[in-house]
Amino acid sequence: MNNLGCGVEVRMDSSTGFICGVANANGEERLCKACNDKLRKTWREEDRDRVRRIFVYGTLRKGFGLNPYMNAFKYLGVGKLNGYDMYSNGSYPMIVRGSSEIVGEVYEIKNGINEINILDKIECAYNRTLVRVKLNNALTDAEAYVYKGAVNNLKKIESGNWILRI
Numbered sequence: 001m002n003n004l005g006c007g008v009e010v011r012m013d014s015s016t017g018f019i020c021g022v023a024n025a026n027g028e029e030r031l032c033k034a035c036n037d038k039l040r041k042t043w044r045e046e047d048r049d050r051v052r053r054i055f056v057y058g059t060l061r062k063g064f065g066l067n068p069y070m071n072a073f074k075y076l077g078v079g080k081l082n083g084y085d086m087y088s089n090g091s092y093p094m095i096v097r098g099s100s101e102i103v104g105e106v107y108e109i110k111n112g113i114n115e116i117n118i119l120d121k122i123e124c125a126y127n128r129t130l131v132r133v134k135l136n137n138a139l140t141d142a143e144a145y146v147y148k149g150a151v152n153n154l155k156k157i158e159s160g161n162w163i164l165r166i
Helices: 033-045 067-072 113-122
Strands: 009-011 017-019 052-056 074-088 093-109 126-135 138-147
Touching: 052 074, 052 126, 067 113, 074 138, 093 126, 113 126
Parallel strands: 052 138
Antiparallel strands: 009 017, 052 093, 074 093, 074 126, 093 138, 126 138
């Protein structure tokens, strides 16, 4: 367990769960809501020079309409996020916890508090969540926008890659 998690077991449903701050067999590490909220508050209050990363998987990616908002950040490469499923409403994607692999891009954020606040407003239907992303064959901490709503009637994107959705 790292210093981010509290070690409490969190049940997502009757058959799955995780321990806050402990990596599972796939190397995925998740935080409970309380620890995730604490981390987000800490990041807002900490030194603005702190380097952070963000994982984007849909319309913020290169070649899509909202990518210009990413110009304030440094592109690091293609990343993969395990343990989530991607869905589409026809216009944009959303991810929720699941069992698939999501393909996206990782960006470095430095001195980007204002830009992050803009992204938070654009992505208001999502929670910015700490995740572990595979980047250049190594796991790294990043934040991703995880959908807050239900996906019951939405189309699942089996590839986990918004570019390959058709």
